Amino acid sequence: MTEQKELDTQTDATREQTKKQKHKERQQKVKEKVDAKIAKATEDKGLLLVVTGNGKGKSTAGFGMAARSVGHGLNVGVVQFIKGTWDCGERNLLEQHGVPFYVMATGFTWETQDKEKDTAAAQAVWQDAKKLLSDPSVNVVLLDEITYMTNYGYIDLDEVIDTLANRPADQHVVITGRACHRRIIEMADTVSEVQSIKHAFEAGIKVQKGIDW
Numbered sequence: 001m002t003e004q005k006e007l008d009t010q011t012d013a014t015r016e017q018t019k020k021q022k023h024k025e026r027q028q029k030v031k032e033k034v035d036a037k038i039a040k041a042t043e044d045k046g047l048l049l050v051v052t053g054n055g056k057g058k059s060t061a062g063f064g065m066a067a068r069s070v071g072h073g074l075n076v077g078v079v080q081f082i083k084g085t086w087d088c089g090e091r092n093l094l095e096q097h098g099v100p101f102y103v104m105a106t107g108f109t110w111e112t113q114d115k116e117k118d119t120a121a122a123q124a125v126w127q128d129a130k131k132l133l134s135d136p137s138v139n140v141v142l143l144d145e146i147t148y149m150t151n152y153g154y155i156d157l158d159e160v161i162d163t164l165a166n167r168p169a170d171q172h173v174v175i176t177g178r179a180c181h182r183r184i185i186e187m188a189d190t191v192s193e194v195q196s197i198k199h200a201f202e203a204g205i206k207v208q209k210g211i212d213w
Contacts, residue, residue: 050188055196078091078100081177
């Protein structure tokens with residue numbers, strides 16, 4: 001009986017060692033693939049990143065990148081379209097670190113119901129955006145929810161694309177908003193789509209400070 005227990009113990013130990021060895025081999029293969037990709041990634045350039053889709057978290061992701069950039073000592077500029085008529089937690093934080101905000105400040109278009117006013121406001125803040133997008137000292141520009149402006153025709157799509165294409169070579173730009181135009185997606189380096197699975201607001205829960213704004 002004792003010999004059988006010893007044999008079982010040795011068998012269990014062998015199985016465990018085999019599992020560890022297989023895991024190590026799998027991880028080694030993963031590492032080799034990742035290392036190969038890193039070795040091939042030699043180009044250094046300013047990126048155009050798009051965060052689009054119908055889910056919650058697009059602006060949150062954009063501001064996360066802005067905050068990360070500030071943490072690394074980069075110069076960041078923020079342009080906010082659509083929102084801006086209420087307290088903004090990201091602005092409260094980032095302005096303390098020298099980040100300039102240019103805000104359309106008209107609120108949602110279904111609230112204003114005034115296309116002429118919204119167009120004028122969009123054009124005004126777009127001029128501020130163009131200054132940022134032509135300034136080589138600005139490392140990162142966040143164009144928060146600009147997708148609505150091009151979709152509604154408040155800002156000319158061709159002008160936006162031309163400005164993005166001719167920005168300083170090392171400047172990173174983050175675009176957020178639903179239904180990003182395919183031409184912007186095509187020119188972007190990184191595109192992420194946020195999908196909506198469920199949202200508290202749809203269940204009748206009011207927006208929460210620090211979570212939704």
